[in-house]
Structures are given as C-alpha cells and as structure tokens.
Amino acid sequence: MSGTFAAFFILSLMTIGGAVFMISFTRVVHMVVSLGVTFISIAGLFILLDAEFVAVSQILVYSGAISILMLFGIMLTKHNAVEDEGSKGVNRFFAFLIVAVFFGLCFYGIQNTIWPEPAQTAPNAPSNVEQIGTEVFTKFVIPFELLSVLLLVALVGAIIMAKKESDSE
Incomplete structure (x- = not known):
C-alpha cells in the first residue's frame, strides 16, 4: 500500500463521512461544520490529482466563503428548532435502501470499468x-x-x- 493510496482512502472516508454527517445531523451549525470537512477533504483529493490551484480555490471559495456565508445566514435568520418525529423511522429505512442500491451500482460500475493508464507528463510541462x-x-x-x-x-x-x-x- 502506497502513501498516495492511504491518503486517498483517508480523504475519501472523510469526504463521505462529512457528507453523511451533514445530512444526518439535526442542528444546522453542525451541518455546516461537517460540510466544511467535506469541502476540505475534496480539496485534499484535488491535491492528490496534482490540481493544486483547484484545491486552493476549493478551500478559499467553498470551505471559507460558503461556510461562513451559511453560518451568517443561520445566525441572522429566525428558525424553529422543533423537529417532526412522526415518520422518521420509515424515511430512514427508505433512505438507507436507496443509498445502499446506489452504492452497489457505483461499486459494480467502478469494478467493471477498464481504466486507461495515466499519461506521463513532460518534464518541462507548464504548471496547471x-x-x-x-x-x-x-x-x-x-x-x-x-x-x-x-x-x-x-x-x-x-x-x-x-x-x-x-x-x-
């Protein structure tokens, strides 16, 4: 196992975990924080793809500006913290079922795709x-x-x- 693969695995887990936490938390501030973790993890994935400019833009625009904008929007608006507990169990079951089917389809597609070999960059190639x-x-x-x-x-x-x-x- 190479270091790049380990970094990809950790960043992928952080990205997926942040997204799952974002949709499963009930407090909006916690959702924004987990969304920020997702954005920063995606920036790390861009760094692994040698797209440093896109990664820095991701951190500045999404992790910084969008998250701060969402937090200011939360603080400046009135929102009701009451939650409907009526159909939560049924919705969670169907959501889990849909996510499991989507994961299975994605996993099947990734496993059966023939990936081309990555192209080698020229030594004097300009930066991205x-x-x-x-x-x-x-x-x-x-x-x-x-x-x-x-x-x-x-x-x-x-x-x-x-x-x-x-x-x-």
Whole structure:
C-alpha cells in the first residue's frame, strides 16, 4: 500500500463521512461544520490529482466563503428548532435502501470499468496554474468579464433589496 493510496482512502472516508454527517445531523451549525470537512477533504483529493490551484480555490471559495456565508445566514435568520418525529423511522429505512442500491451500482460500475493508464507528463510541462491562466485570459476572456459584471449586478441588486427591506421596517 502506497502513501498516495492511504491518503486517498483517508480523504475519501472523510469526504463521505462529512457528507453523511451533514445530512444526518439535526442542528444546522453542525451541518455546516461537517460540510466544511467535506469541502476540505475534496480539496485534499484535488491535491492528490496534482490540481493544486483547484484545491486552493476549493478551500478559499467553498470551505471559507460558503461556510461562513451559511453560518451568517443561520445566525441572522429566525428558525424553529422543533423537529417532526412522526415518520422518521420509515424515511430512514427508505433512505438507507436507496443509498445502499446506489452504492452497489457505483461499486459494480467502478469494478467493471477498464481504466486507461495515466499519461506521463513532460518534464518541462507548464504548471496547471499557468495553463488555467492562459486558457482563461486568451480563449475565455469575454465570458470571464461577463461573469464579473453579472456578479457585480447581483451584488448591487442584493444591496438594493436589503435596503428596501430595512426601510419598510
């Protein structure tokens, strides 16, 4: 067993465990924390795939910004902590059954797939950050700029909506 395989196994278990905990916890703050564990584990998997830029982006955007945004949303909104206990056992059984069937199908598909040998990279190959930058700022510069304008419009719209809400109170 190599170190890469052990790291992949541990990160995979953390990713799956974080996702399972996220859907099984009842307190929203615990859900956000387990979602953060899932995001960081996925970033570790990206590092194993030699995609360091994507891993750092995953940590900054998802683990940092999205988790903090969700926590602020939880703290700033009113939510009822009462839980319906009526059909919890039946729902859990069907959820477990669906997950078990999905796991079996995925396992069968992975075991019966013929995987190609990984390609060897050239010794003077540019880093993936350089490749991403070249692609974004040559071929995709117009969509990149349109996305920045769209995000700016969404930010201004959110500010206007929040201002109207606070003025009406």
